[in-house]
Protein backbone atom coordinates (compact mmCIF):
# COMPACT_ATOMS: atom_id res chain seq x y z
CA UNK A 391 0.00 0.00 0.00
CA UNK A 392 1.24 3.49 -0.82
CA UNK A 393 2.19 6.05 1.83
CA UNK A 394 -0.61 8.25 3.16
CA UNK A 395 -0.70 11.78 1.75
CA UNK A 396 -0.75 13.11 5.30
CA UNK A 397 0.63 11.44 8.38
CA UNK A 398 0.59 13.38 11.63
CA UNK A 399 2.32 11.71 14.57
CA UNK A 400 2.10 12.69 18.23
CA UNK A 401 1.46 16.29 17.25
CA UNK A 402 1.26 18.98 19.91
CA UNK A 403 0.67 22.69 19.55
CA UNK A 404 0.94 24.93 22.56
CA UNK A 405 0.07 28.58 22.01
CA UNK A 406 2.26 30.77 24.17
CA UNK A 407 2.57 34.45 25.03
CA UNK A 408 5.14 36.53 26.91
CA UNK A 409 4.50 38.29 30.18
CA UNK A 410 5.73 41.76 31.10
CA UNK A 411 9.25 40.55 31.92
CA UNK A 412 9.46 38.63 28.66
CA UNK A 413 8.92 35.18 30.10
CA UNK A 414 6.96 32.78 27.93
CA UNK A 415 3.84 31.20 29.37
CA UNK A 416 1.34 28.72 28.01
CA UNK A 417 -1.88 30.27 26.74
CA UNK A 418 -3.48 27.15 25.43
CA UNK A 419 -2.60 23.57 24.61
CA UNK A 420 -4.62 23.51 21.38
CA UNK A 421 -3.43 20.13 20.05
CA UNK A 422 -2.22 17.46 22.41
CA UNK A 423 -0.41 14.36 21.15
CA UNK A 424 -2.60 13.83 18.09
CA UNK A 425 -1.89 11.14 15.48
CA UNK A 426 -3.94 10.84 12.32
CA UNK A 427 -3.39 9.97 8.66
CA UNK A 428 -5.13 10.58 5.34
CA UNK A 429 -4.71 8.21 2.39
CA UNK A 430 -4.70 9.22 -1.26
CA UNK A 431 -8.17 10.06 -2.53
CA UNK A 432 -9.93 9.66 0.81
CA UNK A 433 -11.78 12.11 3.03
CA UNK A 434 -10.92 12.14 6.69
CA UNK A 435 -13.14 14.37 8.79
CA UNK A 436 -11.95 16.07 11.95
CA UNK A 437 -14.92 16.77 14.17
CA UNK A 438 -15.39 18.18 17.64
CA UNK A 439 -16.91 21.14 19.38
CA UNK A 440 -15.66 24.71 19.07
CA UNK A 441 -12.16 25.13 20.48
CA UNK A 442 -11.32 21.41 20.15
CA UNK A 443 -8.27 22.26 18.04
CA UNK A 444 -9.60 21.30 14.59
CA UNK A 445 -8.41 24.37 12.70
CA UNK A 446 -5.07 24.21 14.45
CA UNK A 447 -4.61 20.67 13.12
CA UNK A 448 -5.46 21.90 9.61
CA UNK A 449 -2.90 24.69 9.80
CA UNK A 450 -0.25 22.39 11.22
CA UNK A 451 -0.88 19.88 8.43
CA UNK A 452 0.25 22.46 5.86
CA UNK A 453 2.86 24.05 8.16
CA UNK A 454 1.05 27.38 8.13
CA UNK A 455 1.98 27.32 11.81
CA UNK A 456 4.81 25.47 13.54
CA UNK A 457 4.14 22.53 15.86
CA UNK A 458 5.47 22.52 19.41
CA UNK A 459 6.38 18.84 19.02
CA UNK A 460 5.55 15.85 16.88
CA UNK A 461 5.89 15.29 13.15
CA UNK A 462 3.89 16.08 10.03
CA UNK A 463 4.66 14.11 6.88
CA UNK A 464 2.97 15.50 3.80
CA UNK A 465 3.19 13.59 0.52
CA UNK A 466 6.02 11.53 1.97
CA UNK A 467 8.10 14.48 3.16
CA UNK A 468 8.79 15.57 6.73
CA UNK A 469 7.56 19.17 6.71
CA UNK A 470 9.90 20.29 9.50
CA UNK A 471 12.93 19.45 7.35
CA UNK A 472 11.78 21.49 4.35
CA UNK A 473 13.27 24.83 3.39
CA UNK A 474 10.92 27.69 2.57
CA UNK A 475 11.51 27.30 -1.19
CA UNK A 476 10.57 23.62 -0.94
CA UNK A 477 7.55 24.47 1.18
CA UNK A 478 6.40 26.92 -1.44
CA UNK A 479 6.50 24.19 -4.06
CA UNK A 480 4.75 21.79 -1.70
CA UNK A 481 1.90 24.29 -1.42
CA UNK A 482 1.05 23.51 -5.03
CA UNK A 483 0.29 19.93 -4.04
CA UNK A 484 -1.39 20.61 -0.72
CA UNK A 485 -3.80 23.55 -0.42
CA UNK A 486 -6.55 24.89 1.82
CA UNK A 487 -10.13 26.10 1.61
CA UNK A 488 -11.21 28.32 4.51
CA UNK A 489 -14.52 28.78 6.25
CA UNK A 490 -15.27 32.34 5.28
CA UNK A 491 -14.93 33.17 1.59
CA UNK A 492 -15.65 36.84 2.36
CA UNK A 493 -12.37 37.19 4.22
CA UNK A 494 -10.22 34.48 2.59
CA UNK A 495 -10.12 36.25 -0.79
CA UNK A 496 -8.19 39.48 -1.31
CA UNK A 497 -10.81 42.20 -2.01
CA UNK A 498 -8.40 44.03 -4.31
CA UNK A 499 -7.85 41.13 -6.70
CA UNK A 500 -10.18 40.27 -9.55
CA UNK A 501 -11.53 36.73 -9.54
CA UNK A 502 -9.16 35.94 -12.44
CA UNK A 503 -6.14 37.08 -10.39
CA UNK A 504 -7.36 35.38 -7.21
CA UNK A 505 -7.59 32.01 -8.96
CA UNK A 506 -4.31 32.43 -10.88
CA UNK A 507 -2.26 33.69 -7.92
CA UNK A 508 -1.16 30.27 -6.55
CA UNK A 509 0.28 29.41 -9.99
CA UNK A 510 2.34 32.59 -9.88
CA UNK A 511 3.53 31.82 -6.36
CA UNK A 512 4.91 28.44 -7.43
CA UNK A 513 6.08 29.82 -10.80
CA UNK A 514 4.01 27.36 -12.81
CA UNK A 515 2.74 28.01 -16.34
CA UNK A 516 3.21 31.13 -18.45
CA UNK A 517 0.61 33.91 -18.72
CA UNK A 518 -1.32 32.33 -21.54
CA UNK A 519 -1.36 28.91 -19.96
CA UNK A 520 -2.52 30.42 -16.66
CA UNK A 521 -5.38 32.21 -18.41
CA UNK A 522 -6.39 28.97 -20.08
CA UNK A 523 -6.29 27.00 -16.83
CA UNK A 524 -8.30 29.67 -15.00
CA UNK A 525 -10.82 29.80 -17.87
CA UNK A 526 -11.33 26.03 -17.70
CA UNK A 527 -11.60 25.91 -13.94
CA UNK A 528 -14.08 28.78 -13.53
CA UNK A 529 -16.60 26.78 -15.56
CA UNK A 530 -15.80 23.55 -13.76
CA UNK A 531 -16.76 25.13 -10.44
CA UNK A 532 -20.08 26.29 -11.89
CA UNK A 533 -19.31 29.94 -12.67
CA UNK A 534 -18.83 31.70 -16.01
CA UNK A 535 -16.07 33.57 -17.87
CA UNK A 536 -17.94 36.79 -17.05
CA UNK A 537 -17.15 36.30 -13.35
CA UNK A 538 -13.40 36.50 -13.99
CA UNK A 539 -13.27 40.28 -14.35
CA UNK A 540 -15.35 40.88 -11.22
CA UNK A 541 -14.24 41.61 -7.67
CA UNK A 542 -15.14 39.58 -4.57
CA UNK A 543 -17.69 42.14 -3.31
CA UNK A 544 -19.72 41.58 -6.49
CA UNK A 545 -20.25 37.86 -5.79
CA UNK A 546 -22.47 35.94 -3.36
CA UNK A 547 -21.07 33.75 -0.60
CA UNK A 548 -21.70 30.58 -2.58
CA UNK A 549 -20.06 32.03 -5.69
CA UNK A 550 -17.08 33.19 -3.62
CA UNK A 551 -16.63 29.73 -2.14
CA UNK A 552 -16.62 28.32 -5.69
CA UNK A 553 -13.85 30.82 -6.47
CA UNK A 554 -11.98 29.68 -3.35
CA UNK A 555 -12.32 26.08 -4.54
CA UNK A 556 -11.01 27.00 -8.00
CA UNK A 557 -8.09 28.79 -6.36
CA UNK A 558 -7.35 25.72 -4.23
CA UNK A 559 -7.50 23.50 -7.33
CA UNK A 560 -5.54 25.54 -9.85
CA UNK A 561 -2.20 23.91 -9.01
CA UNK A 562 -3.77 20.43 -9.23
CA UNK A 563 -3.18 19.44 -5.62
CA UNK A 564 -3.54 15.90 -4.35
CA UNK A 565 -4.50 17.03 -0.84
CA UNK A 566 -6.77 19.84 0.39
CA UNK A 567 -7.54 20.91 3.93
CA UNK A 568 -11.16 22.06 3.95
CA UNK A 569 -11.74 24.04 7.15
CA UNK A 570 -15.52 24.34 7.60
CA UNK A 571 -15.81 25.10 3.88
CA UNK A 572 -19.59 25.54 3.86
CA UNK A 573 -20.28 26.79 7.38
CA UNK A 574 -20.72 30.37 6.17
CA UNK A 575 -23.24 29.42 3.46
CA UNK A 576 -26.99 28.95 3.52
CA UNK A 577 -28.22 25.39 3.56
CA UNK A 578 -29.11 24.97 -0.14
CA UNK A 579 -25.82 26.51 -1.21
CA UNK A 580 -24.02 24.19 1.20
CA UNK A 581 -25.45 21.20 -0.64
CA UNK A 582 -24.24 22.49 -4.00
CA UNK A 583 -20.75 23.25 -2.77
CA UNK A 584 -20.47 19.88 -1.01
CA UNK A 585 -21.55 18.10 -4.18
CA UNK A 586 -18.94 20.04 -6.12
CA UNK A 587 -16.20 19.05 -3.65
CA UNK A 588 -17.27 15.44 -3.86
CA UNK A 589 -17.38 15.41 -7.70
CA UNK A 590 -13.96 17.03 -7.89
CA UNK A 591 -12.57 14.44 -5.52
CA UNK A 592 -13.88 11.64 -7.71
CA UNK A 593 -12.54 13.22 -10.89
CA UNK A 594 -9.13 14.09 -9.56
CA UNK A 595 -8.49 11.64 -6.75
CA UNK A 596 -7.93 14.44 -4.24
CA UNK A 597 -7.66 13.61 -0.53
CA UNK A 598 -9.48 15.90 1.90
CA UNK A 599 -8.91 16.67 5.54
CA UNK A 600 -12.44 17.89 6.15
CA UNK A 601 -12.80 19.96 9.30
CA UNK A 602 -16.36 20.36 10.48
CA UNK A 603 -18.60 20.53 13.47
CA UNK A 604 -21.52 19.46 11.28
CA UNK A 605 -21.91 15.75 11.87
CA UNK A 606 -24.56 15.33 9.20
CA UNK A 607 -22.29 16.70 6.52
CA UNK A 608 -19.43 14.58 7.75
CA UNK A 609 -21.49 11.45 7.48
CA UNK A 610 -22.26 12.26 3.86
CA UNK A 611 -18.71 12.98 2.85
CA UNK A 612 -16.12 11.29 5.01
CA UNK A 613 -14.55 7.85 4.68
CA UNK A 614 -13.06 8.11 8.16
CA UNK A 615 -13.69 10.32 11.14
CA UNK A 616 -11.36 11.60 13.85
CA UNK A 617 -13.16 12.99 16.89
CA UNK A 618 -11.24 15.64 18.85
CA UNK A 619 -11.83 17.02 22.30
CA UNK A 620 -9.61 19.49 24.08
CA UNK A 621 -6.83 19.01 21.51
CA UNK A 622 -6.73 15.22 21.84
CA UNK A 623 -8.12 12.43 19.71
CA UNK A 624 -10.94 10.67 21.50
CA UNK A 625 -11.99 8.32 18.73
CA UNK A 626 -11.04 7.45 15.18
CA UNK A 627 -12.48 4.99 12.69
CA UNK A 628 -14.44 4.50 9.50
CA UNK A 629 -17.42 6.82 9.29
CA UNK A 630 -19.74 3.87 9.34
CA UNK A 631 -18.19 2.36 12.45
CA UNK A 632 -18.02 5.64 14.37
CA UNK A 633 -21.63 6.55 13.60
CA UNK A 634 -23.02 3.08 14.17
CA UNK A 635 -21.01 2.11 17.21
CA UNK A 636 -19.20 5.01 18.78
CA UNK A 637 -16.86 3.84 21.52
CA UNK A 638 -16.45 7.02 23.51
CA UNK A 639 -19.21 8.66 25.51
CA UNK A 640 -18.11 12.02 24.07
CA UNK A 641 -18.73 10.84 20.50
CA UNK A 642 -22.08 9.42 21.59
CA UNK A 643 -23.12 12.77 23.03
CA UNK A 644 -22.02 14.57 19.86
CA UNK A 645 -24.03 12.16 17.71
CA UNK A 646 -27.05 12.40 19.95
CA UNK A 647 -27.07 16.16 19.50
CA UNK A 648 -27.70 15.87 15.73
CA UNK A 649 -31.21 17.18 15.14
CA UNK A 650 -33.31 14.66 13.21
CA UNK A 651 -35.42 15.88 10.33
CA UNK A 652 -33.99 19.41 10.39
CA UNK A 653 -34.28 21.70 7.35
CA UNK A 654 -30.63 20.86 6.68
CA UNK A 655 -31.44 17.16 6.65
CA UNK A 656 -34.15 17.71 4.05
CA UNK A 657 -31.86 19.82 1.86
CA UNK A 658 -29.34 17.03 1.85
CA UNK A 659 -31.93 14.50 0.84
CA UNK A 660 -32.62 13.16 4.30
CA UNK A 661 -36.37 13.04 4.76
CA UNK A 662 -37.41 12.89 8.42
CA UNK A 663 -39.33 9.71 7.70
CA UNK A 664 -36.24 7.84 6.45
CA UNK A 665 -36.14 4.56 8.38
CA UNK A 666 -33.39 4.65 10.93
CA UNK A 667 -30.83 1.94 10.46
CA UNK A 668 -28.75 3.05 13.42
CA UNK A 669 -29.52 4.39 16.86
CA UNK A 670 -28.08 7.73 15.79
CA UNK A 671 -29.61 8.58 12.49
CA UNK A 672 -30.63 7.42 9.07
CA UNK A 673 -28.32 5.66 6.68
CA UNK A 674 -27.78 8.45 4.22
CA UNK A 675 -26.57 9.00 0.72
CA UNK A 676 -26.01 12.28 -1.03
CA UNK A 677 -29.17 12.96 -2.94
CA UNK A 678 -28.76 16.56 -3.98
CA UNK A 679 -27.81 16.92 -7.61
CA UNK A 680 -26.81 19.67 -10.00
CA UNK A 681 -24.58 22.65 -9.51
CA UNK A 682 -26.02 25.96 -10.36
CA UNK A 683 -24.17 29.18 -9.73
CA UNK A 684 -25.39 30.25 -6.33
Ligand SMILES: Nc1ncnc2c1ncn2[C@@H]1O[C@H](COP(=O)(O)OP(=O)(O)OP(=O)(O)O)[C@@H](O)[C@H]1O
Pocket residue numbers: 405406417418419420438439440441442443444445446447603
Ligand atom coordinates in the same frame (compact mmCIF):
# COMPACT_ATOMS: atom_id res chain seq x y z
N1 LIG B 1 -3.12 32.13 17.97
C1 LIG B 1 -3.67 31.63 19.09
N2 LIG B 1 -3.22 32.01 20.32
C2 LIG B 1 -3.75 31.48 21.45
N3 LIG B 1 -4.74 30.57 21.47
C3 LIG B 1 -5.23 30.16 20.29
C4 LIG B 1 -4.73 30.67 19.02
N4 LIG B 1 -5.41 30.07 18.03
C5 LIG B 1 -6.30 29.25 18.61
N5 LIG B 1 -6.18 29.29 19.96
C6 LIG B 1 -6.97 28.51 20.93
O1 LIG B 1 -6.73 27.13 20.68
C7 LIG B 1 -7.93 26.38 20.82
C8 LIG B 1 -8.21 25.61 19.55
O2 LIG B 1 -8.50 26.52 18.52
P1 LIG B 1 -8.97 26.06 17.07
O3 LIG B 1 -9.20 27.29 16.27
O4 LIG B 1 -8.02 25.06 16.53
O5 LIG B 1 -10.36 25.34 17.42
P2 LIG B 1 -11.48 24.75 16.47
O6 LIG B 1 -11.73 23.35 16.88
O7 LIG B 1 -11.12 25.00 15.06
O8 LIG B 1 -12.74 25.63 16.88
P3 LIG B 1 -13.95 26.20 15.97
O9 LIG B 1 -14.89 25.05 15.77
O10 LIG B 1 -14.55 27.28 16.84
O11 LIG B 1 -13.37 26.73 14.70
C9 LIG B 1 -9.02 27.38 21.17
O12 LIG B 1 -9.21 27.37 22.55
C10 LIG B 1 -8.45 28.72 20.73
O13 LIG B 1 -8.93 29.76 21.52
Ligand SMILES: [Mg+2]
Pocket residue numbers: 444445446
Ligand atom coordinates in the same frame (compact mmCIF):
# COMPACT_ATOMS: atom_id res chain seq x y z
MG1 LIG C 1 -11.94 26.17 13.53
